[in-house]
Amino acid sequence: MLAGQDNVGRSTLFERLCDRQEPERSGHPGAIRKGTWQDYLGEVVLLCPPGANTIFMENEDEVTTKRLLLDGSPTGLLFVADARNLKRSLTLLLHYADFGVPLLIVLNMVDEALVRNLRVDADRLARLLGVPVVSTVAVEGGGVNNLRSRTGEVARLTAQLPLPGAVRRYLEEAEKVTPGRRLARGLLLSALAEDDVVRHHLDRRLSPDESEALRQLITATKNSLLKAPDLLLLEVYQSAAEHLTESVLETTSSPSLPLIDRVGMWARNPITGIPIALAVLSLMFLVVGKLGAEFLVEQLEGRLFGELLVPATRTFLEGHTAPPLLVRALVGEFGLLSTGLALSLGLVMPVLLTFYAAFGLLENSGYMVRLAVLLHRTFRRIGLSGKAVLPVILGFSCITMAVLSTRILNHRRERILATLLLVLGIPCAPLLSVMLVLLGDLPVWGGPFIFGFVLLQVGLVGHFANRLLPGRPTPLLLEIPPLRLPKLFPLLHNALRRTWFFLHEALPVFLLATFLLFVLDEAGGIALLERLAAPVLSGLIGLPPESVNVFLLSTIRREAGVALLADYVHRGAFTPVQIVINLLLVTFLIPCVNTILVIVKELGTKAALAICAFVVTYALLLGSLLNLVLNRVVEFFSS
Amino acid sequence: MTREMEEILEAVWIAEESGTPTRERVRALSHGDWSDSLLAEMVAAGLVELPGDVIRMTDTGRCRSAGLIRRKRLGEVLLDRVLNLKGDKAEAIVCEFEHGVIPEVEKSICVLLGHPTECPHGRRIPPGHCCLNHEVDITQRITCVTDLEIGQKIRIAYVRPSSHDMLHKLLNLGLRPGVVIEIHQKRPTFIVRFEGMEVAMDEEVAAHLHGWRWEP
Numbered sequence: 001m002l003a004g005q006d007n008v009g010r011s012t013l014f015e016r017l018c019d020r021q022e023p024e025r026s027g028h029p030g031a032i033r034k035g036t037w038q039d040y041l042g043e044v045v046l047l048c049p050p051g052a053n054t055i056f057m058e059n060e061d062e063v064t065t066k067r068l069l070l071d072g073s074p075t076g077l078l079f080v081a082d083a084r085n086l087k088r089s090l091t092l093l094l095h096y097a098d099f100g101v102p103l104l105i106v107l108n109m110v111d112e113a114l115v116r117n118l119r120v121d122a123d124r125l126a127r128l129l130g131v132p133v134v135s136t137v138a139v140e141g142g143g144v145n146n147l148r149s150r151t152g153e154v155a156r157l158t159a160q161l162p163l164p165g166a167v168r169r170y171l172e173e174a175e176k177v178t179p180g181r182r183l184a185r186g187l188l189l190s191a192l193a194e195d196d197v198v199r200h201h202l203d204r205r206l207s208p209d210e211s212e213a214l215r216q217l218i219t220a221t222k223n224s225l226l227k228a229p230d231l232l233l234l235e236v237y238q239s240a241a242e243h244l245t246e247s248v249l250e251t252t253s254s255p256s257l258p259l260i261d262r263v264g265m266w267a268r269n270p271i272t273g274i275p276i277a278l279a280v281l282s283l284m285f286l287v288v289g290k291l292g293a294e295f296l297v298e299q300l301e302g303r304l305f306g307e308l309l310v311p312a313t314r315t316f317l318e319g320h321t322a323p324p325l326l327v328r329a330l331v332g333e334f335g336l337l338s339t340g341l342a343l344s345l346g347l348v349m350p351v352l353l354t355f356y357a358a359f360g361l362l363e364n365s366g367y368m369v370r371l372a373v374l375l376h377r378t379f380r381r382i383g384l385s386g387k388a389v390l391p392v393i394l395g396f397s398c399i400t401m402a403v404l405s406t407r408i409l410n411h412r413r414e415r416i417l418a419t420l421l422l423v424l425g426i427p428c429a430p431l432l433s434v435m436l437v438l439l440g441d442l443p444v445w446g447g448p449f450i451f452g453f454v455l456l457q458v459g460l461v462g463h464f465a466n467r468l469l470p471g472r473p474t475p476l477l478l479e480i481p482p483l484r485l486p487k488l489f490p491l492l493h494n495a496l497r498r499t500w501f502f503l504h505e506a507l508p509v510f511l512l513a514t515f516l517l518f519v520l521d522e523a524g525g526i527a528l529l530e531r532l533a534a535p536v537l538s539g540l541i542g543l544p545p546e547s548v549n550v551f552l553l554s555t556i557r558r559e560a561g562v563a564l565l566a567d568y569v570h571r572g573a574f575t576p577v578q579i580v581i582n583l584l585l586v587t588f589l590i591p592c593v594n595t596i597l598v599i600v601k602e603l604g605t606k607a608a609l610a611i612c613a614f615v616v617t618y619a620l621l622l623g624s625l626l627n628l629v630l631n632r633v634v635e636f637f638s639s
Numbered sequence: 640m641t642r643e644m645e646e647i648l649e650a651v652w653i654a655e656e657s658g659t660p661t662r663e664r665v666r667a668l669s670h671g672d673w674s675d676s677l678l679a680e681m682v683a684a685g686l687v688e689l690p691g692d693v694i695r696m697t698d699t700g701r702c703r704s705a706g707l708i709r710r711k712r713l714g715e716v717l718l719d720r721v722l723n724l725k726g727d728k729a730e731a732i733v734c735e736f737e738h739g740v741i742p743e744v745e746k747s748i749c750v751l752l753g754h755p756t757e758c759p760h761g762r763r764i765p766p767g768h769c770c771l772n773h774e775v776d777i778t779q780r781i782t783c784v785t786d787l788e789i790g791q792k793i794r795i796a797y798v799r800p801s802s803h804d805m806l807h808k809l810l811n812l813g814l815r816p817g818v819v820i821e822i823h824q825k826r827p828t829f830i831v832r833f834e835g836m837e838v839a840m841d842e843e844v845a846a847h848l849h850g851w852r853w854e855p
Contacts, residue, residue: 054811085835088813116835228803234810268839270827373839377827475844476828477808480837 001072001101003065004080005092006051007366007481009108009138012490013080014048016144032068037148044151047072053479055095055237056193056230060407066197069099070187076154077103078147083113083120083135084482086249090241091234094161097131098186102154105133106147111140112484116261117252125248130158139487161240164232167192170221177213178206192218193230264483268370277374280367284358292354293436301346310338325522334521334549340514343563344507351433352502356495359396364486364494368393369478376476382462383473388418395426399595402426403602412603413471419599420465420611424618425458434562435583441569443576450583457622510560513553520552536620542627546573547582554586562586577630585623640703642738644681646671648704649711649737651687651694656762661692670734705765706745711737712758713748719759720752741794741817743851747777784822784831784848792821792853800847809847812838819853 002017004010011033015021018035033048049068050061068074077096081089097103107122126133132153136143163171167189174188183202190198191214203211222229257265266272314331331338362368371393379388388409395402402422406415427435439447466473520526529552530545537543546568554561565582568574574582599608650669654660666673678694681687686700696704714736718724724732740748746769749755754770757763781796795818800806813834814820823837824830829845831838 054808056807087834088836091813118835230807231810234807235815238810238813238815265823268830269824369839373828373830376839376841475805475841476839477805477812477841477844478839479812480830480839482837 001068001074001076002046002048002078002080003069003096004051004106004108005053005082005089007479008051008080008082008089009136010048010051010080013106013108013136013138013144013147014046015490016138016141017148018046032064039148039151041152044148046078047074052092055092055234056190056195063197066195069096069101070197070201074101076151077101078106078151078154079103080106080108083107083110084116084118086118086120087238087241087245090244091237094157094237094240095186097129097157098161098184098189100156100184100186102156103131104147104151104154105129105131107133107135108138110135111137111142112482115258116482119250119252121248121250125244128159128244128247131155139490159244161236163236166221166224167229167232167236170217173217173221174214177217178210181206181210189233192221193233194218195230260483260485264366264370264480267367267483268373268480270374273370273374277371280362280371284362287358288351288354288433289436292351293433294440296350296354297347297437300350301342305338305342305346310335310342313337328522329515329518332518334514334518336511336514336518339564339567340511343560343567344503344510347437347563347566348433348506349499349503351436353495353499355433356498357492360491360494360498361486362393364484364491366481366483369480370483372478373480380473381466382421382459383417383466383469384414384421384462388414391418392422392426395422395428396432399423399426399428402428403595403599406602409474411471411474413469414474416603416607416611417462417465417469419603419607420614421458421462423595423599423611424461424615425454427454431562431586434566438562438566438569438579438583441566441576442579446576446580450580453584461618513560517549517553526552540627541581541585541620541623542631543578543582544568544573547578550582550586577627577634580630581623581626584626585619640684640686643671643677644684644686645703645707645738647673647677647681647694648686648696648700649707651696651700652704652708654694655696660694662694663692665694706742707737709765709767710740710745712762712764713745713752713755714740715758715760716752716755716764717748741851743794743853746774747780750774750777780851781849782852784820784829784845784850785842787822787852789822789825792819793848793850794819794853795848795850797849798847799849800844805844805847809844812836814838814848816850820848820850 002010002014014033014035017037019037021033021035031050035046035048036043037046038044047068049065052062052065054062069077079089079093079096081093093103093105105125107120107125110120113120120135122133122135132150132155134143134147134150136147138144170192171185171188174183183205187198187202191202202214206214225232227235267276310331314327317327317330328335330336333339362371379392384392388406391402391405391409399422403419406418406422409415409418435450439450517526520529526549530548533548534545537547538545547565550561550565550568552561553564562583565574565579565586569579596608596612599611603611646669647665650665651660653668654664658664678687678689681700682689685697686703688695688697711733714733715729718729718732746767749767749769754766754773755764756766756770782793784793787793795814795816797816798806798809798814800809809815813836814831818833820831820833822829823832825842828839828841831840831845
């Protein structure tokens with residue numbers, strides 16, 4: 001098992017260590033990752049829970065890690081410690097070590113620590129704790145082979161924690177009321193700190209009488225302590241960690257700030273930060289918008305599919321007198337090749353790849369948190385605070401993932417608010433990618449109008465939802481990790497991996513949806529739907545009949561719908577106003593099936609239904625209004 | 640330096656005041672554990688030297704010892720003259736006082752008491768910088784983080800949050816009494832730096848942190 005805090009290089013190390021990884025579902029936050037590698041003794045299985053930053057806080061990530069530690073009975077724990085902030089890592093380590101699991105300390109980021117004039121005496125640390133310590137630089141793979149070969153050396157911590165008298169007496173008594181159980185000290189201490197995971201674990205292991213006796217003992221001990229036990233124990237772990245750190249850490253010369261840290265400081269200061277943010281976002285736009293959405297799409301969709309594969313297939317099929325139905329099914333309006341594959345591989349994939357690369361750069365460099373600090377006050381106005389900035393930015397990658405990541409928010413109120421805004425206003429990467437392609441077909445006002453409108457309505461809805469929902473926003477308290485320059489290769493590798501997982505999941509659905517549309521079209525269903533939806537779509541919202549197909553496909557995958565829209569636009573079926581309205585409606589109206597399922601799972605059916613009902617009603621009303629206003633405005637200006 | 644070492648340093652000082660600090664006398668005056676290995680550790684740490692039977696403090700050791708004795712005797716004066724506490728009770732409190740009081744508070748107490756030169760038992764109190772400068776104003780008092788300017792430092796004295804949950808979060812991040820933090824930014828959010836870490840927080844969170852202005 002591989003554990004540690006966030007931002008200490010756990011994931012990188014996991015990927016470096018494992019030869020094979022089980023496909024994580026597009027890297028959902030909060031999931032346990034599983035990987036394997038071959039050792040001379042056989043296969044080593046490594047589980048990697050999400051990063052836990054606190055002890056006794058019982059947030060979901062911490063609970064997942066602790067459950068795995070207690071109920072997964074791992075043979076050993078590889079604990080990733082941050083050489084740059086050893087004290088914090090050791091606090092968590094001492095806590096985990098108390099559960100009696102044999103462990104090995106991976107001292108990561110020793111290079112970055114050295115830049116900051118910090119040198120950790122790994123040998124001394126190993127001697128003091130009685131467990132092996134391996135230094136690594138995970139991003140470059142330094143020390144990883146050594147680590148692999150030494151995982152078998154995991155050992156139990158021998159160092160003793162100095163405990164207050166009352167707690168020592170509690171431990172002695174607890175041993176007496178649970179005779180022969182030999183419970184790990186960490187279990188008893190966590191039970192004293194009212195840790196729910198441990199309490200459930202103990203309830204399963206102990207007889208009802210023993211459980212009751214232990215409970216009484218805990219109550220008695222708590223009454224005799226001057227402080228809440230969780231705070232007292234936290235202090236014990238922290239002081240022990242501090243003491244250890246002092247004995248193994250050498251600071252050489254006066255630490256002057258390295259350049260990268262200074263850039264990190266500029267990035268979070270409003271005066272220098274806003275220009276930096278603009279520069280970073282422009283760079284992102286260049287990479288995603290120009291390189292991905294224009295150049296690569298043109299090469300793949302335009303050249304490869306449009307000029308080469310589709311015509312060649314059509315000629316081949318027609319040359320071999322294939323039945324017209326088959327020709328239509330493959331290269332027709334809803335053809336598997338001409339629409340399904342061309343759109344997913346030619347249009348969505350290149351933009352997604354560049355987006356993931358750019359997004360990974362922001363995420364791994366630690367810039368995202370600085371952006372969160374900069375944007376905090378703005379977000380505060382719409383009821384989102386602090387950490388909620390992260391899921392929202394993540395929303396530009398994938399809404400489903402972002403909804404899952406709202407777990408880091410501690411209050412349900414904030415989770416509902418964040419989810420609502422995510423579903424309502426944030427275009428996810430695949431959708432964004434196709435939108436970027438479409439922007440090229442719009443008049444100059446199109447792009448700014450769409451994004452300005454999305455921002456405006458996120459602001460308005462957030463503002464009112466913030467007022468209407470009971471409770472008040474939770475204050476910000478966020479650790480800012482040091483800025484670092486991510487290495488190019490792992491960055492691209494990660495972007496490729498994410499794109500691969502996306503396609504792995506989305507391509508079959510994409511193809512199936514295209515095929516279903518084809519069948520529906522052949523059976524005359526689409527014509528029927530077009531007639532049925534005409535009063536609303538054409539009458540109220542003023543969209544051409546083809547938009548029915550766009551919406552149908554959108555419910556399955558948003559980007560598939562918009563990709564089809566792009567196709568129609570290229571054929572000239574939509575006016576600019578119609579494109580704008582259609583794009584906005586798809587952005588607001590329909591969360592994809594995945595997202596709805598995740599919302600139901602995370603927030604419950606009631607909240608999910610309420611969010612969806614609100615979004616759909618809102619979108620229909622808005623569509624009608626926009627149709628009315630925009631057409632007038634455009635007419636006015638053109639006349 | 641461990642508490643046992645501090646006890647020995649103090650005993651050496653007291654022994655010096657009334658003669659030669661031989662091992663025997665220091666041992667009799669020391670309240671803590673006593674062992675040859677502890678003495679050896681103190682020699683290794685550069686606190687004392689052992690020429691023959693005598694324990695002699697190095698400059699570093701003498702400096703540390705003066706601070707301990709000063710805090711102990713200031714504590715005695717405070718308890719005796721201001722709080723009117725005497726006997727065993729006072730003795731127990733003073734014992735904690737000398738090991739626990741941070742320099743910022745020590746200075747404030749000395750100014751408050753008017754730079755006393757002797758303890759209630761008539762022994763000399765080693766003078767501090769504040770005594771030599773004849774300071775009369777107590778500049779050190781508990782300040783809230785939100786009242787500080789950018790670049791100023793504070794040693795956290797206590798954390799008074801709105802909820803147990805918030806207290807837990809702050810402590811988990813390492814924002815606990817004794818830690819020295821530097822204010823780096825006040826807008827758009829507060830950013831404090833401590834122990835190589837940076838933490839961003841709202842003003843309402845920063846208002847939970849109180850401490851002594853820290854000037855190295």
